[in-house]
Amino acid sequence: xxxxxxxxxxxxxxxxxxxxxxxxxxxxxxxxxxxxxxxxxxxxxxxxxxxxxxxxxxxxxxxxxxxxxxxxxx
Numbered sequence: 001x002x003x004x005x006x007x008x009x010x011x012x013x014x015x016x017x018x019x020x021x022x023x024x025x026x027x028x029x030x031x032x033x034x035x036x037x038x039x040x041x042x043x044x045x046x047x048x049x050x051x052x053x054x055x056x057x058x059x060x061x062x063x064x065x066x067x068x069x070x071x072x073x074x
Contacts, residue, residue, distance in 0.1 A: 001030065
C-alpha cells in the first residue's frame with residue numbers, strides 16, 4: 001500500500017493525470033478487497049464438519065472378523 005502511495009505522490013508531482021487516476025482506482029479497489037477480506041475473516045471463524053458416520057467402518061470390521069472366524073473353524 002505504501003508503494004502505491006509513493007507512486008501516487010510521484011505521479012501528482014510530475015503532473016501525470018492519467019497515471020494519477022489509474023493509481024487512485026487501483027488503491028480504491030485494493031482497499032475494497034482488503035475490507036471484504038477482513039469482513040469475511042471476522043464472520044467465518046468456525047467450520048462445521050458434522051459428525052463422522054462410522055457405521056460403514058464397523059460393518060466392514062465385523063465382516064472381516066466373521067470371515068476370519070469362518071476360516072479358523074474350517
